[in-house]
Amino acid sequence: MEKYIIDSSAIFFRKGLYPSMVTVPEVIKEIRDSSSVDYLSFIDLEVKEPDGSCVEEIEKIAKRSGDIYRLSETDIKLLALALTVRKEGFEPVIVTDDYSIQNVAKIAQLKTDSIIQKGISKEFMWIRRCRGCKREVEDGTERCPICGSEIYLSRVKIKRDKT
Ligand SMILES: [Zn+2]
Numbered sequence: 557m558e559k560y561i562i563d564s565s566a567i568f569f570r571k572g573l574y575p576s577m578v579t580v581p582e583v584i585k586e587i588r589d590s591s592s593v594d595y596l597s598f599i600d601l602e603v604k605e606p607d608g609s610c611v612e613e614i615e616k617i618a619k620r621s622g623d624i625y626r627l628s629e630t631d632i633k634l635l636a637l638a639l640t641v642r643k644e645g646f647e648p649v650i651v652t653d654d655y656s657i658q659n660v661a662k663i664a665q666l667k668t669d670s671i672i673q674k675g676i677s678k679e680f681m682w683i684r685r686c687r688g689c690k691r692e693v694e695d696g697t698e699r700c701p702i703c704g705s706e707i708y709l710s711r712v713k714i715k716r717d718k719t
Pocket of ligand 1: 686687688691700701702705
């Protein structure tokens, strides 16, 4: 049986009703406008915390792919919730338009369904690069250690090797 993991944009855009929907408490807290609150009151949405071990697993993947800089705590919990649901024997589908969520989901072999944008076809990762000399720099450095220029995130495609 499939379970749909819903993020807040899915609620804002009133993405159709899925038979079985689940989200994390943080998503519910993000919903403030009254029409979305109304919408929430008549859809059947399960609110659930992900397993701690699943959160750690997602953080590990996101650090490796560089998506950790783009993901909010809520995003990580949504991805972890999908893993949790999978462990319980369901087939999770994450409903989101967020590219970083889609990317991490793909690496974790979780299905996604996009709301407006088309899903990404290639996996990519973020690399921290110097604006001046274009050198790749370590995590946590604010300025290039060589030329002192600003650091930016550069998106590169990756080939996944099966683990
Ligand atoms: Zn530099």
